[in-house]
Amino acid sequence: MKTRIRANAIALILVTFLVSFFMACVPGNQERSGDSIKFQQYYAEGERLYKAYCSNCHQNDGTGLRRLYPPLVNSDFMTQNLNEVLCIIKYGRKGELWVNRIMYNQPMKGNPGLTELEVAEIATYIYNSWGNVHETIEVAEVASVLASCEDKE
Ligand code: HEC
Numbered sequence: 001m002k003t004r005i006r007a008n009a010i011a012l013i014l015v016t017f018l019v020s021f022f023m024a025c026v027p028g029n030q031e032r033s034g035d036s037i038k039f040q041q042y043y044a045e046g047e048r049l050y051k052a053y054c055s056n057c058h059q060n061d062g063t064g065l066r067r068l069y070p071p072l073v074n075s076d077f078m079t080q081n082l083n084e085v086l087c088i089i090k091y092g093r094k095g096e097l098w099v100n101r102i103m104y105n106q107p108m109k110g111n112p113g114l115t116e117l118e119v120a121e122i123a124t125y126i127y128n129s130w131g132n133v134h135e136t137i138e139v140a141e142v143a144s145v146l147a148s149c150e151d152k153e
């Protein structure tokens with residue numbers, strides 16, 4: 001009987017070990033498990049800010065609005081231009097802009113009142129919602145990118 005219990009315990013330990021091993025191998029998980037509390041805080045605060053500052057145009061589900069407001073879901077522009085996106089959030093943008101082979105050309109106003117932390121939170125939120133997957137976007141990264149934005153209106 002005792003050996004049975006011990007065997008069960010060993011099996012349980014083995015299974016737990018294997019499961020955590022495989023979880024760590026899933027892409028994206030490793031990065032997040034290291035700083036998951038921070039990630040969750042950024043994400044939650046980013047969601048609140050997104051609803052206040054962005055969802056009017058880009059919508060709660062990030063799909064945008066017809067040819068007026070570009071989508072944040074599956075946006076090739078976002079995938080390829082993280083730095084520019086950080087600049088756009090803070091300083092806005094105007095002129096032609098291509099997302100998934102569709103051209104948009106309406107000015108987006110900046111939000112100069114947002115702090116570096118708030119920009120990092122919003123970016124973490126949009127880069128991890130609606131199927132988008134990315135690691136936490138750090139304040140230090142935002143600070144150095146914002147210092148080099150081209151158009152600071
Ligand atoms: C008044 C409507 C409006 C609001 C509010 C707004 N945007 Fe935009 N956004 C636009 C438009 C229009 C463009 C295209 C700009 C251009 O043509 O140069 C754009 C472009 C973008 C892009 C790059 C294109 C893409 O779809 O990948 C991102 C990312 C983005 N906005 C994120 C945000 C975030 C985050 C917020 C909130 C902080 C926000 N926007 C607030 C209208 C808006």
